[in-house]
Amino acid sequence: EDQVTQSPEALRLQEGESSSLNCSYTVSGLRGLFWYRQDPGKGPEFLFTLYSAGEEKEKERLKATLTKKESFLHITAPKPEDSATYLCAVLSEKLVFGKGTKLTVNP
């Protein structure tokens, strides 16, 4: 059975304090790994798709990396507006989500 585990469940950072979120997965036939940002009461907002081990993608203060067993979402010098829940999902036959990491960035 496909599984996705995200850690930590919650993370508090000071503005400018860089850190990483983890997404570990077990899946048969990975077709893609996705990172999303979700704000309260809204649908997930697409951030990145990674398709193969070794792939990296960047967008502003975010960088996503992928290995055969896990993905990291690195946040460099975060700002309060980066506060949100970050969701990881893997696609094989269907899309399976992790429970998310709630990030709070304090000014």
Added chain:
Amino acid sequence: GAVVSQHPSRVICKSGTSVKIECRSLDFQATTMFWYRQFPKQSLMLMATSNEGSKATYEQGVEKDKFLINHASLTLSTLTVTSAHPEDSSFYICSATRRLAGVGDTQYFGPGTRLTVL
């Protein structure tokens, strides 16, 4: 970027009535659409997979006669909650699969529909 819309964004209804939620991919044709529900502080739970022109595939524990899915075209899927009850109150989200040639599939999500059943 790709856009997926949902309508309505918020609906309040009486117990026993039916509610229809629309999901549209606005600037691409979606090979597949998915329907999720999300309870407060929990992750998304897949309800069903919807393919254009064929019957939806429901996840275990999801009543297909209660949650009717119609995938009328490559850009539109609808979810009808029939005879809604208070326990059906939730946040319903759809996603659409966009296939990029030579790249792969990406999932784009709608903004969600907040259903409250009184």
